[in-house]
Structures are given as structure tokens and as C-alpha cells.
Amino acid sequence: MEDSTSPKREKANQDPREAGQPWEEVTAASSQGLESGLSEPLELEQGLETGPQPRSPPQSPQSRASIPLDDLTGPGASYPPSPPQEASYTPSPPALARQDLAAPWQSDKTTSVNPEAGTPHFHHLEQSSDKGESTASHTFQSEGSTFRQSQQTKHHLYGPEDVNYNNSKQKELRFNVFQDEDSNSNYDLDYAEPGVSELAPSMLEITIQSAKAYLQKTSSKSGLNLYDHLSDMLAKVLDERPENAVDIIESISQDVKMGHFRKKLDTLQNENEMLPTYEIAEKQRALFLQGNLEGADQELEDEIAENALPNVMESAFYFEQAGVGLGTDETYRIFLALKQLTDTHPIQRCRFWGKILGLEMNYIIAEVEFREGEDEEDVEEEDVIEERDDADSEADEDDEDQLPRTFYKTPQAIPKEENRTGANKYVYFVCNEPGRPWVKLPSVTPAQIVTARKIKKFFTGRLDAPIISYPPFPGNESNYLRAQIARISAGTHVSPLGFYQFGEEEGEEEEEVEGRRDSYEENPDFEGIQVIDLVESLSNWVHHVQHILSQGRCNWFNPIQKSEEEEEEEDEEKEEEKGEEPDYTEQEVGPPLLTPISEDLEIQNIPPWTTRLSSNLIPQYAVAVLRSNLWPGAYAFSNGKKFENFYIGWGHKYSPDNYTPPALPPVYQEYPSGAEITEMDDPTVEEEQAFRAAQEAAVLSAEENEETEEDEEEDDYDQE
């Protein structure tokens, strides 16, 4: 701006020389107009301010404007100049600058500006230089100077001295395009010297007008014009004052352009994109408000008494020491969601099991134990019914040609465990995000666990998504999720030794087959273990969830027993099949409940668990943290007395080798191979002839035995 203003000033200084006297009167009169003009272009003027001058608050230009006005009135009265040289000079460039701003700004408003722009401007120029300092000062003052201080010295330099009127005129013309004033502001300044000849103004004026008109030409594509855009941009830069503005000027330009469109699209954007945010926020708000129910006092006591809800925040605090956790806010929301769960369902005990990540959405899982006798009915699952071929084969026997009977016996479906036992000990609820409704997961069947061991699939986040895999998984994602939860619980839920003990009930230990102790209870005399001990030795931790056998159940189920029973009831035809059954299957045995985890198998030289103290810097208050290497994402902590298990991860087991899908089984031998069903090639000609020759030989030998019937048969044969 400095550069542009100095030529302006030059011009301004030069012109007054030529400006005529008559303009003086106009000045005084137009001072009023100037005032009004001043207030309007203030905004633009502020935008134009640059340079070292500190930004003056909006009021100051006003105040400054008032000063020049005063000056105006003063000199206006005593127009013949004895200009206060110092003060007067500075206003000039800013005056000009303001005129520039005023001009475009006001040009938007008044249509009559342009034709007048040239002349008033010229007048301005004239008078500014003609009167020399006084004129200049008046001009400047009338405009009000914001560049006062900075320009002062320059003004002195350039003020009355410049004579290069002709040379610089052209240059100034160009600059003056920006300085176009509207009639109001221009008139003020148009006093003093007539200076420039009559012809030159019109040339100047025309050039200015055309240049300005060019800049104000509206773009056919965007409806903007360069003039407005540049002024907006400069206004923005002056407002924000970014560092190194010249480096980011292109981005600023883009932003200004985009700013035009923002308002129009705002409503649309808000509607489409912000809606889910608001939805979730609403749901979570409901979570927070659920506490404000009627009968608050009574319920408060009840709640405190029952205490089905775990202290999630406390566990979260300890896990955070281990570096595991979901963030305080999220955990609190989960806490509230759990509270909602316990309020709506008859729950004895509830625990935040963990979070499983999915492709599209995640699962937050709560482990729940219902109150005695309040089990909700399970959704009837479609059992994988494996039809027996026996029925078919029976029907076929009635046909003439007996189709060969297969000896394929479909493997019997192993029944799932009852609720509250084994793998179905707890019921699990999931939700995608706290605030969304909780969904109960179905119980797990052994077949699902067995198949889940063979596949490895990511969860998508939708419970009804199908699982496409080999071997085909019997169920959809909710079943797979439940199976994985069962496996993870069985593999990684541990507690400090002694925390749980076996109940002293029926002498189950005597029976070997069903000797699995599957119940435990809290040990009231548990005194806690030193944290250091917990970290150093793995034998201080025990599994408190039953191990799942390879059958898919925790308690062994003998499939043969059942079939033996069936045999007695059903047809005798079964007996044939029974003979072909495999022999007595061995009972599967797994490690008993409450085995220390030091007995866990290693994974190819990697220990199954990693223990850590949560903090090495302050060991006296640290907690022991256990991290599973078999199920990455399973954590357990204990501070000696308290403990908790948690899972956060993708829900898959770790294996150092690649996953290989199981090979297809060999093609099954369905039917006994024999002459009836074995395909034979059609006999070739030679074979037929040989056969016939053999037959004839036989006939001949028969003839020698003098039997006629054979001849006839032979004839039959030949005729066939």
C-alpha cells in the first residue's frame, strides 16, 4: 500500500497545482457529504490498512475523521493556505486510500458514481497538488488520515515538490483506478486548483473508468467480479493478519470464494451430515437422564443395596494404569449403559466384558448373570438337523431293485450345554455404541465352537451378517461372536490364587466321569497376594472359567451312550449300522477348574502370558498386569485384593503361523462297492467274440453230455 500511496500522493501533490480555486467552496460544502462518506467507507478503509501502523479500532477512524473535519472547517473558513504542514500531509494517502475504498464501495450503491468518478477524482487530484501543502492538507484532512504517522515523513518529502506530473500521470492513472471516489467524497476534495487542462481529465477519466469497469466485469462462470473479490480478500487479510500472508494468499483467495457459497449450503449440510451426530447425542442424553425417575429416594436406596452393577470406573482406572482403556468419557457412557441394562432386566450380576472391534461397527459386551429362576427364554434356534438316511433307505427297500444302502451315518449333533453351566454359564448382551439398545446373544452350541476354532473372520458389526467360510459356520455373526466370547473367556479369564475356592457340596470328586468341578464361589477369607508375587510367578493366577474341550463343551458328552439308547428303541435294522460305528470314543479331558496359568501351554516358545508391573517408577502403588499372548487384547489386573478381566481387540487367537483353512475331507465311500453297482466297461468286439467262443465251447461240452436244453439256451443267447 505504501507503494501505491506514494504515487498517489505524488499525483495528489501535483494536481493541486493545477486545480482551480473554485473548488474551495465546494470543499466546505462537501465536507458534510464527506462526513457521511467517511462513515460508510470505514469498513473498507480498515480492510485496506496495511503496514506497520497498528490497526486502529473502528472508532478511531471516526475520530480521526472528525479531526480532519475540524481542520476542514478551519481552513475552510480561511481557505488561503498557510497549511499546517505537518499534520496535513499524512492524511493524503489514506485519504486517497479511503477514496479508493469509498469509491468502489459506494459505486455499488450509487449508479451515478462512475460518470462522476472521473471528474471528481480529477478535481481531487487537481486541488491536492495545486494548493500545495494546504490543499493537500485539506484533502488529506477531509478524508481523515489513518496513515497519518507513517505517511508523515513521506508526505514531507513528496509534498510540494513533485513536478513530474506528466511522467507519473499515467502511472497514477492506473493506481487511481482504485482510488475512485464516489461523488460525495470526491467533491470534498475538489477544491483549489483547476490545474490540469480540460482535455486531460477526460482522457484520465475514461481510462480510469474503463479499467474499473473491466475489473468490475462479472465473471460468466461464478458471478463474481475481480474488484469485489480483491477487496474482500484484502479485507480478510487485514482482519486476520496471518503470518507470511503472501505465501498463503492463494488459499485465502479460495477461502473467500468458498465463503460466498457457504451460507446457501449450510442448511443442507447440517441436515444430512450432522443428523447421526445429534441422534447419538440424544440417545446418550437419555442415558444421563435416566436417573431422574419418580420415587427417587426409594429407588436410590434400592440401588445402593442391590449393587448388581460393577464399579466400571474403578476397574477402568486400574486398567488405565496398565495402558488399556477406552478413555474416561467413553467408559462413563458405557457405565451408564450398563446401568440401564441392569434396570431393565432382572440381573443378578453384571460385568463389563470388553469391546470387540469390527469392520463397520464395534461391539460393547456385557457379561450378565440372571437372577435365579428369571432366565429369559432363549430364542429357539434352528438346530442343525442332520437327517438320517435311514428313512430313505427304508423306503427304497420296497422297490424292486434294491438301491444299495449307504452306511453313512450322520454324526450326531452334540447338544448344547444347559444355561448356567459350562460355556453357557453367563449370558451376554451386546450393543454397538452406548446409548443404543442392548441385544442378547443366543447361547452357544458345541458345533459353533468347533467350527469357530477352524475359521478366522473379521466381525462386521452387524449381528445378522452371514458368515461365509469353510467349514460353513452354523449361524450368523451373532453366533460367531458368542462362540468367540466363550473361547476368550475360557482361555483368558483368570483370578489370583485363592480368590475363588470350590464350594463344599456334594461329593462330586468321587465320580470320575463327571468329576468336573464346575462351580466355585468367592473365598471370604481371601487375604490378598503381594503384587510382586503376582507379577513374578504365574502360578499365583488361576483360570476360573472352565476349559472348553475339543468337543465344544465344557462337560463331556458321550455321543455313543446316547446312540446305544436309541438302538434299543428303534428298529433292528439299526443294529447293522451299529456294527459299523467307530469304537468307543475316548472321553475328552481338559484341565480342571482353578488350575494355575503356569500350566498353560506355550505357543512355539512364546510364553502364553506376559506379566508387568503397571509402573516402574512408583512400584509401591503399582498393580500387576497380565497380558495374554494367546489372545492378543486380553488383559487382567490385580492390586492384590481386587482383580478384573478385560478384552479389547479384534476377537481372534494369535498364531505365529499363517492361517490355513482346513482341507476338504476325502470323498466319502458311501456305498459298499460290489458287483451290482460297479460300473463296467462295455465289452469290446474281441471280448464278445471270445465270450461267445467260450460259450460255444461250453455248449459243445454240454452236447457231449447230451443235453438239449442247453442248445436252446444257446440259441437264446445268440439271438439276444
Place this chain on the structure above:
Amino acid sequence: MDAESLLLSLELASGSGQGLSPDRRASLLTSLLLVKRDYRYDRVLFWGRILGLVADYYIAQGLSEDQLAPRKTLYSLNCMEWSLLPPATEEMMAQTSVVKGRFMGDPSHEYEHTELQKIKEGGKVFEEEVVVQIKEETRLVSIIDQIDKAVAIIPRGALFKTPFGPVHVNRTFEGLSLSEAKKLSSYFHFREPIQLKNKTLLEKADLDPSLDFMDSLEHDIPKGSWSIQMERGNALVVLRSLLWPGLTFFHAPRTKNCGYIYVGTGEKNIDLPFML
């Protein structure tokens, strides 16, 4: 994630569950500042944590003015004392590609790998089993490099390229809009482009050379190796890599907050095609 906005970034990335404990956080805040001063980096990123069996490695990276220049990697076992790692070379990658399994957590640990090497002795060529020792530090370097090249991402517009070559942080980056944030094409790999040259001229014509100078995630193989989710309503977009499980990228749309962190075992998920 930027060391300057460590706390906020950790909070935003906490959806994946694995973060830092308070004492590590506090140590990081202090030590990264000192690292920045001592090594005179322009920007220090906390890269993440590699879980080892005995101890964990905490990794930080220092960037110079040019964002795409090779980064200096530092590691620490206690978030206080940082050691500079050597830059990764092709040889290192080849050497460590045979090592499988978890990291030990001890930088001086050596993996043993037996190879059959042909040794010429006096005209005869016979094979001999040679036990090659591979240091864990080397493995660390190459794993970090692989992860960076494969899954370090940055949103479109966060960096821009100047005509002179260097890549700078874009100060006028206001964040992606919500609709852009859900698309994979708005995210780029934070590395020198590989596939950019293979684009057709038509596609290149639509690109802005100052912003689109890196590969986008759209054409990653296998397709679907990124999980893109909105958390907290639509207030946060989280991308998780399925190829290197443990890498989480987060971005709050319409704000400048973005970053990525890796917390995991440092093993590639080769089973990915089976799992999708």
C-alpha cells in the same frame, strides 16, 4: 501423532483400547520436548508402541521441514531415554523377512535363523547350514519402516507441495468435511507415491498437483483392508488397518486434529484375505 497435541490425540485414539498409562504419558510429554530440542527436529511424532514379550518399545519419529524426507526414528524402553535407530535399508528388510513371531523386548536379543548357504571351497560347492544372527534392533527398524510405508496415512489437504520440491504442512487445512471423511480417497499414504504415475492422463487432469501428490488409499490391495468408522456420533472418524492390526488413524472432521498411532505386536496380518 504430533507431540504437541499428545494428550488430545491420545484421547481421540482411545477407541482402539490400547493407549498409554499415565506415567508413560507424563514421561512422553517431557522427553519428546527435549528430543525436539536436542535433535533440532521441526516436528516430533509419537509413532506408537510395539509390544514385546519382556518389554515394550516406544517409538518416536522426528521430521525436518520437508515432511516427506526420510524420518529419523528413535526408540525408548521407558519413554525417557531415547536412542536413535539407523535408517532402514533394503538389505535389512531382506534379512529380517525370515524372522517370525513376537518381539522380545530386548534390543540386543538376537534371532537365530539357519540357512543353507552354498560355500565354495577349492572348487567344490557344498551346502552348509549357517546360523545367521539377526539383531532385534534391525528387525525393529525394518518393521517400523514397513508399517510406515504400508499404512501411515494423512488426510488430503494436510500437506502441500511447493514448486521447489519440499512438502510443507498446510496451515490453512481446516479438516475434511464429513462427506469427504467417510471416503477412502480422501486419505493418502504418508510416503513417496508409487502408483501415482500409473494413473491415466484423464485422472491426472483432475488432480491438484499441490495437494494430490501422494497415493490415495482407494487402490490398496487387498480391497477392504481398511476399516473406516465414525465414532462418537459423527464427531470422529477412525480408520483402522487390517493388514497391520494395531494401527489406528483418527481425525475429527472440520478440525485440524488428525494423527495415527500404532500399538501392536509388530506383525503383519497375512491371514487378511481369509478374514474378510
